[in-house]
Amino acid sequence: MRPLAITGLGVCSPLGIGWEAFREGLSAPPGGAFTTTPTSFTAAPHPGLRVAEINNFDPKPIVGDKGLRNNDRLTRLLLVAARLGLEHAGVKRDGAFTALGPTEVGVCASTAYGSLEAIHELDSVARLEDPRYLNPARFPNTVINASIGYVSIWEELRALNATVTNGPTGALDAFDAASLWIGAGRAKAVLTGGAEAMSEGLWQAFRRLGALDEQPEGWAPGGPVSRGLRLGEGACLSVVEDLAAAKGRGAKVYAEVVGYGAAFEPAEADKPMVHVSAAALSRAVRSALEGLDRSAVAMVVSGLSGLAVTDGPERAALAESLGGVGVRAPKAWCGETLGAGGAFGVAAAIDWLADERAGACAVVTSVGFYGNASALVIRRPE
């Protein structure tokens, strides 16, 4: 892939809002962000309810309160991450451009399920009252790309706007799309990464699938026992630019994105579509590392979530393709954030690489639920 510079990070996470707050959260033992009493939705009491949410999330201190009325939670998370990312990269200050311009900056981000909150809200009106009472100002929120589209509206970013949806691998795939588009001269900088919002629908769906860890203690993704995932939420958007161009404008480079691979393995005939493929991840990792020095890989920043059916193949693939390299699991801190997962993985990799002397690179991995897998290679800047 064409090397990219990450010149800013906008993080809106359960560990904290802002890059430094996120790093501080990562330096503490995992688990602190999980709550049994979420503020993002009201559910009947359930003993297994444990999610990593941004408690009492309030976007107003970051983006102000004008125009937020009809935006859903997913959009608000993204707006906060976008504003912080652009300011962190020195592209904007106090809402005004200080480097580059509106037609030079784009957005390419992932969400796995869009706004289930908005769909449920409107479905409830249609089912319990009358579809004629649907609020037309809220309807656009049900469309998957709406929340990411709002980022361009709020920040006046006119180069391009794209949404990727590919389950948990989506954010890594968005980095690759951003790289292709920057390489083709469609934008000079792209806000890329992903977002997923906590909602009762998301939690109930994973609960009904039997995918959740519901024990009060002992949950440790990346540890020896996988007994279920815990959901998280957030938005994480990196500002990426052509490496030489970023250095040319004097931007601070937090990391370089130097490799990407993606692969898909179909399920065996007549087997369920839901399957996780070790072979796909092995191929994705090999492809991501093509042309790079494998001995420079200091760590794998994995997608391990605590769910055995996904962790097993991911572990097998990592042992096969990167045996001997330490494997970390940022989802122990942030939970399974699906469309944002790879983006938080990248952010964690940047933080962990800063203090790592075993090598300059981290391979960020993610496996999808239907046979797809992706890997991204991050390098600490020289």
Add this chain to the structure above:
Amino acid sequence: MGVVSSIGLGRGAFWQSLVEGRSGTSTISSFDATRLGRTLAAEVQGFVVSDHLTAVETRRAGRCAAFALAAARMAVRDAGLSDSALRSERASVVLGTTMGEADICGMLDARWILEGPDAMSPRVLPKAAPYLVSMETAQGLGCRGTVLTLPAACAAGNYAIGYAADLIRAGRADVVITGAAEMLQELQFAGFVRLGAVAPERCQPFDLDRQGLIVGEGAGVMVLESEEHAVRRGATALAEVGGYGLACDGFHITRPEPSGAGVIHALREAIRRSGLTADEVDFINAHGTGTKANDAVESTAVRAVFGDRRVPISSIKSIIGHCMGAASAIEAVSCVETINSGIYPPTLGYSTVDPECDVAVVANTAGRGRSDVVVNHSLAFGGYDAVVLFAKPDRLPSPEARGDLS
């Protein structure tokens, strides 16, 4: 190429109906829309899933993925592509959609609302993901390369086709199955009605008295190949994908920006990245939704780029409805048919010139003319503007000559 549409299954039936101007609009059969005061849509009727999918796929796939996989299988047959070319790490799937499996999502939500969360079946939940359009297609065809879904609302087809071309040009794939799929669903239909966007009887793009769009559904899928791969297997190219242009209005989530700056940029970029000039464009497949705002802005953009040269323009949404995410993919198929036949499909319902839409509409009956270079417009929710240029094989300058701009 493969098509699932309200006017026919397969590219032959689809094109025949388009040329003859046979509208796909009918009374909605999949849900009762009476209360909404709008009861018409361009619904795909007579689509028997098991005619196109295996028994296992038929049980598993939602309607949107079934449309995508059926159209993909038609496209693969049309291309004469072998199983070995498909079952390869060099074969990818990039599809667009707006909502994916909207009916499954809506059904699960209805059970939850009416009966409680435990009524959501764990057997059904895995079928609801919006990205299953691509996963099911890759699974069905056996592709093993990149598999990606781009939910770019009503520009999703153009986004997918452009990105597929990027993958091939970057040397990352030899073959990409690309296009988009969308299905008609109650909540989304009601939403369009509540936005005031749905016409009571018919869609009349660019007409002074236009009253809005007719919602449609379907899928359009094409097989994109590298030139080298196509030549090696002795395939006949139907058309070449030239450049494409993307822009974002950054203005309003549903309304187009009045100056048309984003569309103008996307259109100019599609032409420039193809190594061509505006003078060389022969035909425009319009986004042409039939809404007041879209058609006026799109006309402004056409005038800004082509000046006084009156390039023939048509909107087949007057025939197949607005198929949302699938729209620009199905319309891409139509563009390629135009390139191959020299026929411009008609814009139905056009009778009164709108001074705000001063463009050369191919009105009511099909036209004929030069068709070497065709552009496909799409404007979408989120302020998305995407234009793809298609050309007759060997019509475009070589990548070397155009400096690999695309």
